[in-house]
Amino acid sequence: xxxxxxxxxxxxxxxxxxxxxxxxxxxxxxxxxxxxxxxxxxxxxxxxxxxxxxxxxxxxxxxxxxxxxxxxxxxxxxxxxxxxxxxxxxxxxxxxxxxxxxxxxxxxxxxxxxxxxxxxxxxxxxxxxxxxxxxxxxxxxxxxxxxxxxxxxxxxxxxxxxxxxxxxxxxxxxxxxxxxxxxxxxxxxxxxxxxxxxxxxxxxxxxxxxxxxxxxxxxxxxxxxxxxxxxxxxxxxxxxxxxxxxxxxxxxxxxxxxxxxxxxxxxxxxxxxxxxxxxxxxxxxxxxxxxxxxxxxxxxxxxxxxxxxxxxxxxxxxxxxxxxxxxxxxxxxxxxxxxxxxxxxxxxxxxxxxxxxxxxxxxxxxxxxxxxxxxxxxxxxxxxxxxxxxxxxxxxxxxxxxxxxxxxxxxxxxxxxxxxxxxxxxxxxxxxxxxxxxxxxxxxxxxxxxxxxxxxxxxxxxxxxxxxxxxxxxxxxxxxxxxxxxxxxxxxxxxxxxxxxxxxxxxxxxxxxxxxxx
Numbered sequence: 001x002x003x004x005x006x007x008x009x010x011x012x013x014x015x016x017x018x019x020x021x022x023x024x025x026x027x028x029x030x031x032x033x034x035x036x037x038x039x040x041x042x043x044x045x046x047x048x049x050x051x052x053x054x055x056x057x058x059x060x061x062x063x064x065x066x067x068x069x070x071x072x073x074x075x076x077x078x079x080x081x082x083x084x085x086x087x088x089x090x091x092x093x094x095x096x097x098x099x100x101x102x103x104x105x106x107x108x109x110x111x112x113x114x115x116x117x118x119x120x121x122x123x124x125x126x127x128x129x130x131x132x133x134x135x136x137x138x139x140x141x142x143x144x145x146x147x148x149x150x151x152x153x154x155x156x157x158x159x160x161x162x163x164x165x166x167x168x169x170x171x172x173x174x175x176x177x178x179x180x181x182x183x184x185x186x187x188x189x190x191x192x193x194x195x196x197x198x199x200x201x202x203x204x205x206x207x208x209x210x211x212x213x214x215x216x217x218x219x220x221x222x223x224x225x226x227x228x229x230x231x232x233x234x235x236x237x238x239x240x241x242x243x244x245x246x247x248x249x250x251x252x253x254x255x256x257x258x259x260x261x262x263x264x265x266x267x268x269x270x271x272x273x274x275x276x277x278x279x280x281x282x283x284x285x286x287x288x289x290x291x292x293x294x295x296x297x298x299x300x301x302x303x304x305x306x307x308x309x310x311x312x313x314x315x316x317x318x319x320x321x322x323x324x325x326x327x328x329x330x331x332x333x334x335x336x337x338x339x340x341x342x343x344x345x346x347x348x349x350x351x352x353x354x355x356x357x358x359x360x361x362x363x364x365x366x367x368x369x370x371x372x373x374x375x376x377x378x379x380x381x382x383x384x385x386x387x388x389x390x391x392x393x394x395x396x397x398x399x400x401x402x403x404x405x406x407x408x409x410x411x412x413x414x415x416x417x418x419x420x421x422x423x424x425x426x427x428x429x430x431x432x433x434x435x436x437x438x439x440x441x442x443x444x445x446x447x448x449x450x451x452x453x454x455x456x457x458x459x460x461x462x463x464x465x466x467x468x469x470x471x472x473x474x475x476x477x478x479x480x481x482x483x484x485x486x487x488x489x490x491x492x493x494x495x496x497x498x499x500x501x502x503x504x505x506x507x508x509x510x511x512x513x514x515x516x517x518x
Contacts, residue, residue, distance in 0.1 A: 006330035006383075006390040032381070033336060034087035034177075034201070035080060037343070038252035038319055039375035040212070041073050042360045045095040046137045047128070052098070052169040061362070063123040068367035069360060070119065070144035076349045076370055078148045085150035086377065088199065089175040090252040092212040096160030096171040097136040107155045110139050111146060119143050138173040145175070152177050158195035158210070159185035166190045172210040172253065181205070186236055188228035190214065196236065202382035204248065204332040207240060209233060211253035213272065217261070217318065223268055226257060230272035237324075241293070248333035249324035250380075251279075251294070254373060258407065259298035259306070259317040279322045284397035286325055293325035297340035297378055299398035304408065308342050308374040310356050313469075313504070314407040319376045328392050330385035337395055339379035350374065351441055351491070353415030354504075358439035365494065368435040412505035415441050415489055416512065429461040433499055437492050443511070444501060448484045451477065456486060456501070464500035465490070476503060487511070 045051060047066055049058035077085045114122060119140070122132050138157055145153065153175040160171050172195040174180075182198035195210040213229045216222030233251070240247050255273055258264045259281075262274040273279050278292040281299035285291035298306050298317050307315025327335040344350035349358055349370040359372040423442045426432055446456035446463070454477050455462045467473040480486055489508040490501030503509070 006385060006392055033379050034381065035377055035379055036088040036090070036208070036250060036252065036321065037077070037080070037086040037375050037377045038090040038092075038210075038254075038321055039073075039077070040092040040254040040319060040371060040373040041069075041141075042093055042371035042373065043095075044069055044073070044091075044093060044137045044141065046097065046133075046135060046140065047123070048097075048099045048133050050098040051095065052167050056095070062366075063128060065362045065367040066140060067120060067123045068362075070140055071148075072349075072360075072368075072370050073141065074144045074148035074150065076343065076345065076375065077145065077150060079345055079348070080343070080377070083149050085145065085148075087177045088208065089153075090208060090210040091138075091141070091173045091175065092210070092254045093170045094137040094141070094157075094173050096162075096169060099134060100136075100160070101134065105136060105139060105157075107139060107142055110135065111143060114143065119147055141173070142175070154178075154180045156180050156183040156195060156197040156210075158193045159187075161185075161187055161193060163190055168192055170212060171195075172212055174208060174210050178206075184236075186232045188225075188232045190225045191229050194229065194233055201333060204382060206333045206380075207247060207249045209236075209249070209251040209253075211251060211255055213254070213256045215256045217256050217258055217316065218265060220265075220268055222256070223265070223270075223272060226255075226272035227270060227276055230276035234277055237294075241324075244326075246326040246329055246331070247324060248326045250327070250378075251277075251322040252320065252376075254318050255320050256318050257320075259296050259320060264407065277322075279320075281398050281400040284394060284399050287328050287391050287394060287397070289325075294322050295325075295398075297321045297323060297376075299400050300338055300340040301342075305342070307408065308357075308376055309372060310410055313410050313412075315410060316407055319373050321376055321378050323378070327380070328394075330383050330390040330392065332382070334381055334383045334392060336379040336381060337392060341377055343375040343377060347440070351415070351439065352420055353418040353441065354410055354412055355414075356410060361435075361438055361494070365435040365438075368438045410504075413507055416507060420489065423458060429459045432458065432461075432492070435494075438494060439491065441489055441491055442501075444486070444488055444490050446486050446488075448480050448482050448486060451482055454480075461499075464495070464498055465503065466493075466495070466500050467503045472503065472506060475506060476509065479509070 045056040047063050051057045156174040158171040174197045176199050178199040178201045181200050184196040185193040187193045191214050192212045197208050199206045214222045214225035257273040261271040279294045279296045282291045283295050286295050308319040309316040323335050344355040346352045357374050358369045360369040420441050420443050423444045446458045449455050449457040449462050454465045456465050487510050489511050493500050493502050
């Protein structure tokens with residue numbers, strides 16, 4: 001049980017983002033907790049053959065790719081809550097339908113229509129009907145979740161609006177097991193629209209804002225577009241809070257900003273997430289009414305556990321869940337304190353040891369991997385308290401205001417402490433070249449068979465050996481000559497149709513043996 005005592009706090013309205021007020025209360029009682037997940041699924045496109053990205057046009061992107069993508073996405077979410085999956089999912093990076101229907105999609109009717117046809121049959125039985133080709137990405141995803149045992153979702157989809165200057169290919173989608181009573185799309189120039197959904201839960205209203213801001217966290221020009229995202233969301237929040245200072249609001253998604261964007265980018269004149277939106281890490285001050293009402297849940301985790309994506313060997317925190325002060329009172333929807341986490345399942349959507357996300361890949365095969373982002377999640381519940389203005393009593397509240405400028409580095413040495421599978425225990429090169437193994441780590445015994453490009457031989461086939469860092473690559477190539485034996489840890493990959501092993505740390509060369517667990 002996670003029930004906490006609620007304590008009385010006098011509300012002080014400092015500004016439009018300082019919550020207060022005395023909303024009506026209902027009879028005592030409680031409801032089972034529920035789970036909210038934010039998940040950027042990395043380019044989930046439909047199969048109508050019309051795409052703003054060349055890679056996802058019919059010549060390269062096949063129905064089998066979509067099937068693998070859907071099944072892998074569903075498999076990740078099905079690991080949650082004993083297979084039930086989350087109650088609310090904020091999805092990012094679904095293709096904005098380039099062949100939209102004249103009427104809004106009836107998703108329940110779509111599921112009913114194809115109830116006796118599996119997703120595999122829909123996508124792999126030729127010829128594929130025009131009706132199936134016309135389905136949008138979110139309809140396929142809904143079907144995939146249902147087949148994985150994740151059922152009863154209503155769908156809110158953002159309005160797709162092309163931008164005259166920048167390529168905007170994606171929309172956000174929110175799946176909810178609770179009734180959706182309202183949806184709005186909030187647009188800003190050069191950006192994907194932010195999807196607001198109002199859920200009816202236990203008689204109360206929960207607002208979720210599904211965000212996917214402009215990419216390029218460290219790019220000042222991209223930050224200008226994100227400032228537009230933040231202003232639009234901030235203004236809408238101000239309107240909600242002015243009507244109900246204790247409103248229950250969750251902001252989630254891919255903000256393409258670090259949780260400490262201000263400290264990470266001191267040269268930026270203003271940052272969207274921290275300066276404009278006002279998301280911060282002082283949980284205790286927020287609950288006490290002495291700080292802005294938006295608390296970033298990344299501060300719930302120790303610094304060494306903060307990370308949902310990797311860029312240039314450093315962890316990023318682009319995926320976020322941000323909660324309003326109203327979610328800490330003892331009325332309506334309440335955040336379960338310290339329930340925030342990152343869904344990194346080693347051997348599935350994350351590498352063994354490093355926990356780096358296994359990203360989606362399809363250009364060199366039938367499709368494999370998951371996403372370049374790990375999902376983030378948090379738990380909530382319904383509470384009813386006859387006494388107004390009571391707030392949850394925090395355990396280990398965060399009061400962080402300053403963070404290190406540099407995100408933490410990926411600890412590649414962790415892989416050496418794992419009993420990784422051995423490539424040489426497989427039976428043949430055909431077993432090695434399994435697309436479902438892409439992105440995963442292996443221990444490899446091989447012989448250097450060439451130097452331009454540098455390659456090694458396992459069984460009867462050659463594999464390129466690669467390191468993204470130029471200096472590291474030079475050191476590897478200088479250390480080993482043709483005919484030398486190598487014992488190393490490598491990440492299986494494919495580039496331009498050539499299979500390869502990627503070295504991400506020099507410690508991966510001639511690694512020490514790992515003692516088997518007793």
